[in-house]
Amino acid sequence: MSSFDNVETRVLNKDELGQVIRYLRELRQWSQETLAALARATPRTIQRVEAGAGASLNTLRSLASAFEFQDIDAFTKPMAIPTDEQLRSAREQFHQKYFMTKALKPESGRALAKLAAESIGDYIEPAFEPSKDQALAFAELTDYLREYRDCAEFYSSTGLLEVFEELQAIIERLNEQGVTLRYATCPVIQNTSSDSEVGASPIGDVLYLIGFKAGEAPEELGLRRKMGI
Template structure:
């Protein structure tokens, strides 16, 4: 996006192309799958992603396929930032956050081992959940936090029971259409006036709608306990 104005305007075909392709790939859909979901021909999707012009109805169909509440999301005028504004925002983002490599958490054992002995854990949802699913995710969160606080007291046999219980929770979330990814980070915590510090391991677990899992997690660079 190379516009030099910040006045609201409609998306250019090449800008729509970038967005549609990004949304499609984030869901790991092929062009054929997107076309089927949107009720369009594959050639129409290809033309959009090639940066060719598209009709109002085509853009509405694509917005609907991606689950937008407003089917005219691709038809409305937006304030498009300048290159300078985008560079400044990117610099601010990178200054305030650190990017971590995320791994899929497909079993209770994998999740249990990730949280064992950690000093802190952050559980969050990447998208809104139905109430029943939110309740299940909250139960998994509480279970993992309690387990991480005392996992060193569990015998190897007891840990197998924990992993089995987590397996069931992970499977229930999967049935609801949500999967987990996790990432770890080590930080040095220092008290005011002290030159030495304590190494703290932090684990991040995020629930994503199935097919939309992130490969990386951007988390705040500054960590606060208290």
């Protein structure tokens, strides 16, 4: 049973609306000036909305459009508002299953190749609905990394240089298409007895490589606490 099965649904008050607008803006790493330009408003208007002063219907619709909402009236309709107790319960459930770790940026094709070679598996996905070109580039990166991992030990020194260059080219192509990569690794544990504490032994790391829209990459990723075979 989810902590949010009985969440109250209502229209946000001015303070709550301001907090939501600020959260959405900061999530995209936009300044108030940037949001104002996208919403065709003034920075002073954004400051007032985020401070809880409210906004006109037209301003709310412009803000929804700036955040690329399909429903431009989303900010004037009832939303699910969890209580503090529900939020606390949800956080506890999350932390029982997941842990937060820093979202790292692969610095080069060489670095990405090293991560692939040292992993025993991977989870490689875009965190958004990609365009056709973005999906193609991401699929090429996924196939390349997995094929390389399976036979990395057989590459010659010159062959490795080609791998580094080709991976770097795919990374740069994704950057040009507005895709930012972040990664983290998670150890895989093999249980050798019924006592999970005594019989658990690490056998390697799984590579998590996630693609985000430019400007929307998080500082942390949530990974499962228990991953075993």
